[in-house]
Amino acid sequence: xxxxxxxxxxxxxxxxxxxxxxxxxxxxxxxxxxxxxxxxxxxxxxxxxxxxxxxxxxxxxxxxxxxxxxxxxxxxxxxxxxxxxxxxxxxxxxxxxxxxxxxxxxxxxxxxxxxxxxxxxxxxxxxxxxxxxxxxxxxxxxxxxxxxxxxxxxxxxxxxxxxxxxxxxxxxxxxxxxxxxxxxxxxxxxxxxxxxxxxxxxxxxxxxxxxxxxxxxxxxxxxxxxxxxxxxxxxxxxxxxxxxxxxxxxxxxxxxxxxxxxxxxxxxxxxxxxxxxxxxxxxxxxxxxxxxxxxxxxxxxxxxxxxxxxxxxxxxxxxxxxxxxxxxxxxxxxxxxxxxxxxxxxxxxxxxxxxxxxxxxxxxxxxxxxxxxxxxxxxxxxxxxxxxxxxxxxxxxxxxxxxxxxxxxxxxxxxxxxxxxxxxxxxxxxxxxxxxxxxxxxxxxxxxxxxxxxxxxxxxxxxxxxxxxxxxxxxxxxxxxxxxxxxxxxxxxxxxxxxxxxxxxxxxxxxxxxxxxxxxxxxxxxxxxxxxxxxxxxxxxxxxxxxxxxxxxxxxxxxxxxxxxxxxxxxxxxxxxxxxxxx
Ligand code: ARG
Numbered sequence: 001x002x003x004x005x006x007x008x009x010x011x012x013x014x015x016x017x018x019x020x021x022x023x024x025x026x027x028x029x030x031x032x033x034x035x036x037x038x039x040x041x042x043x044x045x046x047x048x049x050x051x052x053x054x055x056x057x058x059x060x061x062x063x064x065x066x067x068x069x070x071x072x073x074x075x076x077x078x079x080x081x082x083x084x085x086x087x088x089x090x091x092x093x094x095x096x097x098x099x100x101x102x103x104x105x106x107x108x109x110x111x112x113x114x115x116x117x118x119x120x121x122x123x124x125x126x127x128x129x130x131x132x133x134x135x136x137x138x139x140x141x142x143x144x145x146x147x148x149x150x151x152x153x154x155x156x157x158x159x160x161x162x163x164x165x166x167x168x169x170x171x172x173x174x175x176x177x178x179x180x181x182x183x184x185x186x187x188x189x190x191x192x193x194x195x196x197x198x199x200x201x202x203x204x205x206x207x208x209x210x211x212x213x214x215x216x217x218x219x220x221x222x223x224x225x226x227x228x229x230x231x232x233x234x235x236x237x238x239x240x241x242x243x244x245x246x247x248x249x250x251x252x253x254x255x256x257x258x259x260x261x262x263x264x265x266x267x268x269x270x271x272x273x274x275x276x277x278x279x280x281x282x283x284x285x286x287x288x289x290x291x292x293x294x295x296x297x298x299x300x301x302x303x304x305x306x307x308x309x310x311x312x313x314x315x316x317x318x319x320x321x322x323x324x325x326x327x328x329x330x331x332x333x334x335x336x337x338x339x340x341x342x343x344x345x346x347x348x349x350x351x352x353x354x355x356x357x358x359x360x361x362x363x364x365x366x367x368x369x370x371x372x373x374x375x376x377x378x379x380x381x382x383x384x385x386x387x388x389x390x391x392x393x394x395x396x397x398x399x400x401x402x403x404x405x406x407x408x409x410x411x412x413x414x415x416x417x418x419x420x421x422x423x424x425x426x427x428x429x430x431x432x433x434x435x436x437x438x439x440x441x442x443x444x445x446x447x448x449x450x451x452x453x454x455x456x457x458x459x460x461x462x463x464x465x466x467x468x469x470x471x472x473x474x475x476x477x478x479x480x481x482x483x484x485x486x487x488x489x490x491x492x493x494x495x496x497x498x499x500x501x502x503x504x505x506x507x508x509x510x511x512x513x514x515x516x517x518x519x520x521x522x523x524x525x526x527x528x529x530x531x532x533x534x535x536x537x538x539x540x541x542x543x544x545x546x547x548x549x550x551x552x553x554x555x556x557x558x559x560x561x562x563x564x565x566x567x568x569x570x571x572x573x574x575x576x577x578x579x580x581x582x583x
Contacts, residue, residue, distance in 0.1 A: 004100045004108025006507050007089055008033065008041065010073060015043050015085065018067035022060065023053060031085075039078065039086035040504060046083045057083030091495040094503040095556070099489035101506070102563050107570060109510040111153030112517070118341040119157045119333045120146050123252075123259060126163035127244040127266070128172060128198045131251055131398040133380040133388050133452065134347050140441045140576070141377060142345040143257040144522040147574045152517055157337060160259055161329060162248075164241050164266035167319070170223030173236045174215065175205035177222075183243055191250020192399050194243050201240075223319075227271070241266075254402050256434055257576060270328035274320045277328050278313055286363045292316030296360045301352065311356040323357055330361045330372065341371060343520060348376035348447065375520050378449035380441075388452050401452075402437065408458045409433030412466060416583050431578040432458065432466055439465030442575050443526035463530045465577055468568060471533040473583040475565040478545055479558065485546070487562035488555040498539040499560060505535045506563055509571065522575060529571045536564050 015031035023029070029049050036042035046064055050057035061083040068077060075090035101108035122142020125131045142158075149156050176182055182201050185193065208215045225233040245261065252259045278294055281287035287294045295310035303309045311323050333339045344354060354374035361367035382388045390396055409432035413425055420428070436457040443463055444450040460466050479487070495503065512528040515521070545557040569579045 002100070002104050002108065003106075003110030003510075004097060004104065006511055007073075007093060007097055007504065008035075008508070008511065010093075011041055011087055011089065014068055014074070015045070015064070015087070017069075018064045019045065019049065021067040022063040023049060023055075025053075033087075035504075036086065038080065039076070039088045040500070041087045041089070043085040043087065046085065050083060061085055089504070091493065091500065092491040094495065094500060094507070095489045095491040095493070097507055098503055098559070098563055099491070102487075102489070102559065102566075106151075107509055107563075107567060109151070109513060115153050115155060116341045117155045117157075117337075117339050118149060118343060119159050119337065119339045120149070120343045120345070121159040121161050121329075122146075122345040123248075123257075124161045124163065124346065125244075125248060127241050128168075128202050129163075130195060130199060130395065131248070132395045133398065133401070136255075136398055136401075136437070137347070137377045137380060137441055138345040139252075139255060139257055139259070140438045141375070141446060141522060142343075143255075143259070144438075144442055144525075144575045145343065145345070145375075145516075145520060146258060147576060148513060148516055148522065148525065151574055152513060154517075157333075157339065158259060158263040159329075159333075160248075160264045160266075162244075162264060162266040164244075165268040165271065165325065166321075167220075167223050169226055169237055169240070170221075171205050171209045171219040172201060172240055173226065173233055174219040174222040175201065175208065176236050176240070177232075178215075179204075183239060191247040191253075194246040194250075195397075195399070198240070198243055198247065227319075251398055251402075254399070254430075254434065255438070256578070265329075267322075267325040270325050270332065273328040273331065274314075274324050277324065277331065278320070281313055281327075281360070281364055284364060286360060287313050296356065296363075298356060298359060301356060311360055313360075323353065323360075326353075326357045327361055327364075327366075330357070331366045334367055334371065339371075340368075342367075342373065344372070344374045346374060346376065348378060350374070351376055373520065375446065377446045378444075381449050381451045383451060383453060385451070402434065405437045405454055405457070406430050406433035408454050409436060409466075412458050412460065413583070416460075416470075420582075428580050428583065431580050432469060432583075435465040435469060435572075435577040438575065438577055439468070439526065442522050443530070445523045446521055463527075465572070466583075468529055468533050468572060469577075469579055470583050471536055472565055472568045472572070472579040473581060474540075475536070475561045475568075476581050478561055479565065482546060482554075482558055485551070485554050485558060487558040489559045490552045490556045493552060493556050496543055498535075498542040499557070502532075502535040502539045502560055502564065505532050506560075506567055509567055513574075525571055525575060529568060529575075532564065532567060532571070 012031060012033045019029050019031055020027045026049050030045050031043040032045040033041050033043045046061045047057050050060045058079060061079040065077050072090050073093040074087060076088040078086040080086050120142055123135060123139040125135045146156050146158055183197060209219055226237055287296045293312050293316045294314040295312055297308050297310050301309050313324050314320055333342055358372045380388045388396055406429050410429035413428045413432055440457045458466055460470060512525055515524045543557060545561060548554045548557050572579045
């Protein structure tokens with residue numbers, strides 16, 4: 001494992017040193033380096049420095065240039081405009097850096113200097129309920145963050161905080177006691193069948209609950225039994241949870257995400273902690289009694305009537321709710337699991353809930369300042385711009401949606417590839433269809449809403465996973481056809497503009513991942529990969545590979561192809577998307 005410094009970092013360092021040499025008082029002045037279309041990089045930092053020192057910016061720029069080291073990394077430096085530096089990297093430096101990346105399995109991406117211990121909480125569906133597009137976003141984004149953080153060397157603990165507790169389970173269990181065969185099934189059934197059965201159970205019990213006051217009373221008593229750990233009640237509750245797990249796992253399997261049963265720690269897991277937690281909060285004065293409930297108040301959280309809206313830790317009837325469970329989870333994650341960073345992938349409508357929960361935990365001394373982050377995401381919209389629903393106004397079943405994506409992908413795969421067997425077509429359709437859904441989600445910045453449009457998602461053109469998968473497959477096919485000629489960097493060669501652009505882009509994977517890790521925004525990786533595939537497409541149009549004029553150029557271009565393929569494969573893998581060898 002050898003980390004390779006990016007060219008942008010080497011240039012940054014050189015210009016910083018030259019700035020400091022030209023103006024000794026500016027030892028830590030930022031050269032403000034960025035990519036530029038005039039040259040490879042432009043540094044704008046001289047302007048501000050000149051202003052602060054009342055110097056002539058162009059003269060100062062010339063002095064900085066004079067202090068740049070004479071080595072073969074920089075091929076050209078030019079002062080332009082009011083005092084910008086235009087910097088061109090040498091072709092040899094580009095190729096040498098890329099060759100070092102190619103040597104390394106991690107493509108020269110360094111591991112995090114100070115690895116964190118993080119909990120990433122994602123997916124969080126509700127037992128006995130269908131998963132919907134909101135859970136899709138949480139699952140897909142959370143899973144990409146897990147893969148990226150693990151690649152960086154952070155310790156990641158996954159948590160699937162499923163909704164498996166609460167008053168509705170009294171209703172479900174009571175109904176099951178009165179209709180004992182509702183969940184019976186043949187072995188070897190699919191996740192979809194499990195879900196339909198749960199859905200039926202849910203609807204049937206809800207109907208009786210709403211119409212029959214005596215059943216309602218029996219259901220209410222059943223909640224008390226459940227909370228008290230009554231064996232028969234617990235057993236039936238477990239049966240419902242297990243049935244849901246069949247369905248969840250079928251969805252996770254189809255979505256190709258990392259979540260397993262070991263990650264599933266639902267709301268119920270904290271049941272025994274709740275009374276202790278409430279007592280602690282009350283003893284420390286963080287929570288106070290208000291109208292019989294145990295509440296936490298905040299100066300800046302007011303309702304529409306101007307009255308404070310509390311976080312309710314325990315209701316007046318003695319029951320604990322959603323907030324108490326979240327507080328207990330924090331206590332466990334920081335206190336027992338020793339996490340230093342807690343990430344929550346939950347939609348933006350729960351922002352206020354998390355703000356109050358985090359602040360309460362902080363006041364109680366359970367959560368260090370700034371350790372927990374709610375990472376909200378926007379809504380998935382239908383083509384009409386409204387939250388995504390079926391034509392009859394129901395929430396869309398996630399399994400149906402994924403099945404449709406795979407169907408659409410099948411059409412693309414069948415059109416693109418001839419001579420594939422039925423099994424291969426099936427496998428690839430899944431990789432393309434699921435990849436399309438994931439990529440559409442991951443390429444939109446987290447906080448934004450997006451329109452769920454399968455036609456666009458499986459398109460071969462534009463910012464789609466299919467375009468990226470296709471670019472990868474095309475490169476792999478060139479490498480297969482190379483017949484004895486192997487990828488090899490030749491730093492003495494002069495590079496064409498499209499080769500330089502591709503090379504400089506290849507060099508930025510590590511910086512991109514740093515950006516993702518800092519802001520928890522996987523779309524930065526998606527847009528990097530799209531940029532890479534685009535740079536490759538231009539290269540491919542302008543630079544013949546196998547028919548390049550000399551054997552060295554063939555090898556050098558094969559080298560660029562190979563590194564591009566490996567970078568695409570790695571990057572897509574970090575997003576949780578497969579890159580088939582052939583499309
Ligand atoms: N189960 C909840 C839902 O489907 C989301 C849970 C979010 N996580 C949490 N720690 N509160 O809306």
